[in-house]
Amino acid sequence: MEEVLNGLPKLGSAATAIGLFLAVLLILFFIGARFRGRLQGPVAILVFLGPALILVTMGLIVPAFRTIYGSTLDANQEEFVGLDNYAWIFDTQQGVLVNTILWIVIAPIASTALGLTLALLLDRMRRESVAKSLIFMPMAISFVGASIIWGLMYEYRDPAKEQVGLLSQVVMWLGVDDPPNWILWQPFNNYLLMVIMVWIQVGFAMVVLSAAIKNIPADVVEAAELDGAVGWKLFSRVTIPMIRATLIVVLTTIMIAVLKIFDIVRTMTNGNFGTQVVANEMYAQSFVQFNQGHGNALAVVLFIGVVPLIIYNVVQLRKERAIR
Amino acid sequence: MTALKRRRGAAVLAGGVAAVMLLAACSSDSSTEDSATEDTASASEEETMTDEGTDVAAGCEAYAPYMGNEGASVSIFTSILPPEQGLFEQSWSEFESCTGIDIVYEGSDQFEAQLPTRIAGGNAPDIAFIPQPGLLAKLVADGGPVPASEGTVANVDQYWNAAWKSYGTVDGTFYAAPLGSNMKSFVWYSPKTFAANGYTVPTTWDELWALSDQMVADGVKPWCGGIESGGATGWAATDWLEQIMLRMYGGEVYDKWVNHEILFDSPEVTAAMDVLAGWMKNPDYVNGGFGNVQTIATTAFQDAGGPILAGECGMLQQASFYANFWGNFQEGATVGVDGDAYAFYLPAMDDAVAPQPVVGGGEFVAAFADRPEVAAVQTYLASPEFATSKASLGTWVSANSGVPLDTYAEGSIDQLSAQYLTDLTGTFRFDASDLMPAAVGAGAEWTEMTAWFAEDKPTAEVLKAIDAAWPAS
Numbered sequence: 001m002e003e004v005l006n007g008l009p010k011l012g013s014a015a016t017a018i019g020l021f022l023a024v025l026l027i028l029f030f031i032g033a034r035f036r037g038r039l040q041g042p043v044a045i046l047v048f049l050g051p052a053l054i055l056v057t058m059g060l061i062v063p064a065f066r067t068i069y070g071s072t073l074d075a076n077q078e079e080f081v082g083l084d085n086y087a088w089i090f091d092t093q094q095g096v097l098v099n100t101i102l103w104i105v106i107a108p109i110a111s112t113a114l115g116l117t118l119a120l121l122l123d124r125m126r127r128e129s130v131a132k133s134l135i136f137m138p139m140a141i142s143f144v145g146a147s148i149i150w151g152l153m154y155e156y157r158d159p160a161k162e163q164v165g166l167l168s169q170v171v172m173w174l175g176v177d178d179p180p181n182w183i184l185w186q187p188f189n190n191y192l193l194m195v196i197m198v199w200i201q202v203g204f205a206m207v208v209l210s211a212a213i214k215n216i217p218a219d220v221v222e223a224a225e226l227d228g229a230v231g232w233k234l235f236s237r238v239t240i241p242m243i244r245a246t247l248i249v250v251l252t253t254i255m256i257a258v259l260k261i262f263d264i265v266r267t268m269t270n271g272n273f274g275t276q277v278v279a280n281e282m283y284a285q286s287f288v289q290f291n292q293g294h295g296n297a298l299a300v301v302l303f304i305g306v307v308p309l310i311i312y313n314v315v316q317l318r319k320e321r322a323i324r
Numbered sequence: 325m326t327a328l329k330r331r332r333g334a335a336v337l338a339g340g341v342a343a344v345m346l347l348a349a350c351s352s353d354s355s356t357e358d359s360a361t362e363d364t365a366s367a368s369e370e371e372t373m374t375d376e377g378t379d380v381a382a383g384c385e386a387y388a389p390y391m392g393n394e395g396a397s398v399s400i401f402t403s404i405l406p407p408e409q410g411l412f413e414q415s416w417s418e419f420e421s422c423t424g425i426d427i428v429y430e431g432s433d434q435f436e437a438q439l440p441t442r443i444a445g446g447n448a449p450d451i452a453f454i455p456q457p458g459l460l461a462k463l464v465a466d467g468g469p470v471p472a473s474e475g476t477v478a479n480v481d482q483y484w485n486a487a488w489k490s491y492g493t494v495d496g497t498f499y500a501a502p503l504g505s506n507m508k509s510f511v512w513y514s515p516k517t518f519a520a521n522g523y524t525v526p527t528t529w530d531e532l533w534a535l536s537d538q539m540v541a542d543g544v545k546p547w548c549g550g551i552e553s554g555g556a557t558g559w560a561a562t563d564w565l566e567q568i569m570l571r572m573y574g575g576e577v578y579d580k581w582v583n584h585e586i587l588f589d590s591p592e593v594t595a596a597m598d599v600l601a602g603w604m605k606n607p608d609y610v611n612g613g614f615g616n617v618q619t620i621a622t623t624a625f626q627d628a629g630g631p632i633l634a635g636e637c638g639m640l641q642q643a644s645f646y647a648n649f650w651g652n653f654q655e656g657a658t659v660g661v662d663g664d665a666y667a668f669y670l671p672a673m674d675d676a677v678a679p680q681p682v683v684g685g686g687e688f689v690a691a692f693a694d695r696p697e698v699a700a701v702q703t704y705l706a707s708p709e710f711a712t713s714k715a716s717l718g719t720w721v722s723a724n725s726g727v728p729l730d731t732y733a734e735g736s737i738d739q740l741s742a743q744y745l746t747d748l749t750g751t752f753r754f755d756a757s758d759l760m761p762a763a764v765g766a767g768a769e770w771t772e773m774t775a776w777f778a779e780d781k782p783t784a785e786v787l788k789a790i791d792a793a794w795p796a797s
Contacts, residue, residue, distance in 0.1 A: 075763070075795060156622060158615035181615070183622050184778050270557045272621070272774045288555060289767035291795075 025051070064303070071296035085297035096276045097301075099190055103261055103277060104305075107197045108254035112247065114198065115205025119213055120235070122206070132210070136203035143200065143263035150196045151268055156181040186274045193275060196264050201257065205250050212246035213239060245320040252313040259306055278302050384422035389475070390704055394424030396697035401442070401449035403435035404687075408720075415714035419704055425697050443468040448692040451702060453503055455687045456758045457491040464494040469690040475703030476501050476689075483708055483726040485745075487575070487752040492688050500688035501706035504714075505723040507741035508563055508643040508683045508755065510667035514632050515660075529571070529673045536609055539638045545612030548637035549604055550623030551774060558770030560625045561777065562757040564604060564641060566683050567670055568596045574678040575751050582759045584794055588769075589787040597776075597783045605777065612637025621778035626652070633657060633664055641670060644721070647737040661735050669744060680750035685758060686723065721745065723752070761795050768793030 032047035074081050089097070118135060122128050138146060155165035159178050163169040168179040183189055216239065224238045240247070262279040269275045271284065278298055286295030404412065409431050420427055430449070432438055436459060442448055448468060454460045463469055472480075472492070480489050480501045492500040511532075518525070521542065526532040539546035551560040570578050573592055580586045581593065604610055604620065611619045613631020629646060630653040631637035640646075650657040650665040657664040672681055691702045704710050708726025715722055715731045721738050725746040732739035744750065757765035768790045775781040 156615065156619060158619075161613075161615075181618055181622060184618050186779070266555060270555055272557055272771060273778050284555070284767065289763040291763055 067296050067299050067303075070292060071300045072293075073296075074293050075291040077292045081293065085293045086301075088294060089297055089301060093276075093281065095274060096271075096278055096281050099274075099276060100259070100278045100305075102190060103194060103197075103258050104255055106191070107194045107201070107258045107261075108251050110194070111198045111201040111254050112205050112209075112251050114202045115250070116209050116247070118202065118206045119210035120239075123210065123213055132203075132207065136207055138200045139203045141200065143196075143261075144267050146196050146200055147264045147267035150192075150199075151183075154182040154192060156183070183269060184273050189269070189273055190275055193264055193268055196268075197258060197261065201254050205254065208246060208250050209243060212243040216242045245316055248316045249313060249320070252309050252316070256306055256309050256313070259302065259309070278305075381422065384418075386709055387419060387422040387704075390419070390423045390425070390700040393697035393700055396424070396695070397426040397428060398450045398698050398701045399428045399430065400451045400453065400701075401430050401432070401435070401439065402453035402687075403432065403455055404453060405431040405433060411717045411720070412714070415717055416704070416710065418713070419710070423700065425701060427701060439463070440466065440468075443692065450693045450695070450698045451689060451691050451705075453687045454500060454690050456685070457688065457754060458759060458762075460492070460500055460688055460690060461494050463690070464497075464499060468692055469499045470692060470694045472498050472501060472691070473699035473702050475699065476706045479703065479706035479708075479724075483706075483724045485723065485725075485748050485750065485752045487754070488686075488723060491754050492690075500690040501702070502723055503687045503689050503705060505686035505721050505741075505745050506644050506684055507721070507745055508685065509567060509670045509681065509744070510642060510644055510646070510737075510741075511670050512629055512632065512640045512642055512646055512665055512667045513638065514635075514664060515662055515666050516664060517632075517635055517638075525668045527671055529671050532671055536638070540608050544638055545608075545610060545636065546638035547604060547606075547609045548612040548614065548623075548628055548631050548640050549610060549620045550614075550625045550628030551620055551777065552622055552624045556766070556770065557621075558772075558774040559757065560628075560642070561604075561620075561773035562765075562769050563643070563683065563755065564600055565593075565596060565773070566753075566756045567641065567681075568599050569593070569756070570678055570681040570683055570751065570753050571670075571673040572596055572599065572677070574681075575753055578753050578756065582756050584760075587787075588790040589784065593787060594783060597787070601783070618778055618780075621774050629653065629665070644737055644741045659737060667737060667740065669740075678751040680744065680747055682744050682747075682750055682752045683755060684723075684745060684752060685755045715742075763793050763795055764790060 028047050028051075032043050035043040070077055071085055072080060072082060074084075122131050125131065141149070152164070153166045154168075156168060156179075157164050159168075159172065163172065165182070167182060171179045182192055185192075220242065221234070221238065224234055229237060260279050261277055262283065265271055265275055265277050265280045266283070271277070271280045278301060282295050282298035282302065285291045285298060409429055413427075413429055416427055419425070435452075436455075439449075439452055439459075440463065443463065443466065454463070460469070477498060480492070480498070484502060488502045489498060492498055492502065513525075517523075523535060523538065526535050536546040549560065549564075551558050553559055566578075569581060569592075572595065577586060577592060586592055605617050607617055610617055611623065613634060613636035614620075614623050625642070626649060629640045629642065629649060632640060633650070633654045644667070646667075647659045647665075650659055654664065659665050672678060689702055689705050691698050706724075708724050711722035711724040711727045712731050714720055715727055715738070718733070719738065721732070721741045723742075723745040725748055727742065727746070729739055729742060729746075732742055745752070757769055759765065760769070772781070772786045772789050776783070776786045
């Protein structure tokens with residue numbers, strides 16, 4: 001109770017700050033509304049866009065340039081070292097880059113393919129919504145929570161003893177006497193981690209793709225069927241082209257999520273056992289080993305990786321909107 | 325048209341809310357109001373104090389050296405949070421009421437990030453509890469701490485093992501006296517299992533291995549271990565290496581190793597790794613209750629001791645704080661010389677090289693202001709009177725040899741820790757990985773030692789990779 005009371009002044013100061021900010025906004029809006037004539041348009045733009053622009057500049061653009069600049073400085077951000085930090089990445093962190101590329105390629109494709117399959121299988125099924133809800137549910141679990149759950153699934157115990165991990169137990173029931181210590185099982189441990197990502201993302205892919213499939217006009221499908229397209233032909237020649245834009249958006253969205261994958265690797269292995277990825281290495285360099293130069297350079301690499309994906313994604317969304 | 329309008333309204337609202345949340349987040353980090361209210365509270369306390377008279381009051385005789393600063397206030401900034409905060413405040417409450425110095429305690433979980441910012445901003449605390457010597461050196465380099473008060477120097481010279489003073493010293497100037505301490509050179513075991521099997525606690529290095537072999541002959545894996553620790557995976561393995569380094573070569577070589585005057589890829593460290601390989605990578609010895617050697621890398625250090633209570637593992641090398649973990653494995657498990665779990669001192673290898681080697685850690689009290697009341701508080705915190713007062717409240721150990729051992733609960737792990745930490749003739753050394761640059765001590769050494777266990781990476785490659793990560797400057 002006492003702690004709650006001690007916290008009240010803080011709450012009060014927060015409320016004051018919010019109130020002040022709203023008051024400033026109101027005054028700005030009021031002044032903006034007073035302008036008439038030639039100035040009306042530009043002032044309205046300034047009043048509405050100004051605060052957002054200032055916040056985006058402070059919160060996004062300035063830090064981005066600072067990070068790029070910081071990636072050319074040394075560990076303590078004191079001396080200029082040119083491209084040494086990038087040389088360090090490409091000389092010594094190749095395994096990390098390869099792992100990240102594997103993640104970007106495999107996890108989104110697997111999630112999307114599985115989501116599409118499920119969407120097709122569940123389409124027009126009875127009680128479709130129940131099945132979909134169940135598959136969508138992992139989406140509500142945080143990456144860290146999911147990793148802890150899957151960590152228990154992969155847990156290793158001496159084969160002679162009672163098993164804790166489900167995977168080991170199932171494999172032993174299938175007749176393998178000596179299951180590996182899954183998390184140490186290189187290079188397959190990378191794929192075991194990707195399973196967690198797929199498990200979470202497949203619900204998202206399924207729901208979005210299912211909606212797209214249902215959006216295909218019935219007359220198109222009928223016409224195709226009249227022309228003799230059934231089964232695989234109908235799927236590959238009609239369904240896929242009709243949902244192509246959605247497929248690409250789903251794929252790139254998951255790719256961007258995967259590019260910054262951090263929580264799963266950190267929780268499951270902390271990047272040990274050959275599973276390190278760029279985002280986790282960036283965190284370790286910046287905040288555990290205090291090498292800001294390496295951390296900034298890794299952030300820039302990640303940034304460069306994300307930009308084309310986002311541009312492609314936006315272009316596709318625009319195209320799709322133009323069609324409708 | 326109306327739909328469009330409504331959407332615009334919603335967008336403006338959303339933008340506004342986001343902006344407000346940002347501002348609110350920025351404004352709520354200061355806790356100055358809290359200390360301000362405390363200040364006024366203590367001011368009224370002082371008034372009643374001065375009414376009683378300025379002479380040393382009855383019961384306050386022990387505080388005579390600190391008198392003459394009535395009404396002054398000293399702020400302490402630390403990473404130690406409640407509930408430990410309450411114990412600290414309790415331990416110096418008598419000091420406060422006798423001397424009239426008000427100690428304002430402020431704990432923060434962002435301590436290491438905030439302290440340099442506060443110093444740079446001219447808002448340094450009077451005193452800070454610094455969790456490791458590396459941070460102290462960094463602060464001194466940036467110009468923050470003031471040299472320790474004369475009283476503090478006298479206390480440290482008289483009551484602490486000389487090694488402790490060197491860890492509070494930067495470039496020949498002594499800044500900070502140790503506060504609390506922990507002891508890492510312990511081996512945990514089950515006294516009940518030992519009694520049932522007729523094992524005796526080993527007191528020499530050779531006896532330790534004779535006992536291990538005896539357990540192997542009896543069909544029990546003698547050792548278990550786990551180094552998984554989330555973002556800090558591997559630290560437990562660095563502790564094992566430190567124990568061996570200090571025992572094999574003594575303090576001087578250990579110090580050179582810490583300062584990278586001896587490389588990791590050197591005959592000394594290679595030999596120490598070979599000893600460790602014969603211990604924690606020995607398939608006959610490990611990993612009791614978990615499986616093969618590789619499981620050390622995937623077992624959480626918090627879980628590593630569990631098999632000892634189940635009789636599947638004989639011993640675990642871990643620090644004094646492991647006393648808190650046994651209740652997790654078995655409800656009501658007792659820690660004591662006849663209990664379910666207890667610890668013995670990891671024996672010395674060769675008394676001629678390193679008498680009673682102890683690897684440990686602790687925090688240090690640095691002052692940032694040159695005022696008499698700050699000096700008084702710093703001196704008091706280095707005194708046996710304070711250490712005894714704090715230790716009597718439990719779960720805290722001081723390496724101050726002026727604290728009577730019977731201050732600690734009889735037979736407790738705290739008492740056992742204090743017995744070794746306060747030995748002025750022993751070889752005390754600070755945890756090496758905490759002293760090395762973060763790129764090594766919190767980076768390459770962790771990951772490479774983990775790879776050494778998990779992937780059986782060759783020792784030479786492991787040591788070369790750690791050396792390669794050592795910062796150039």
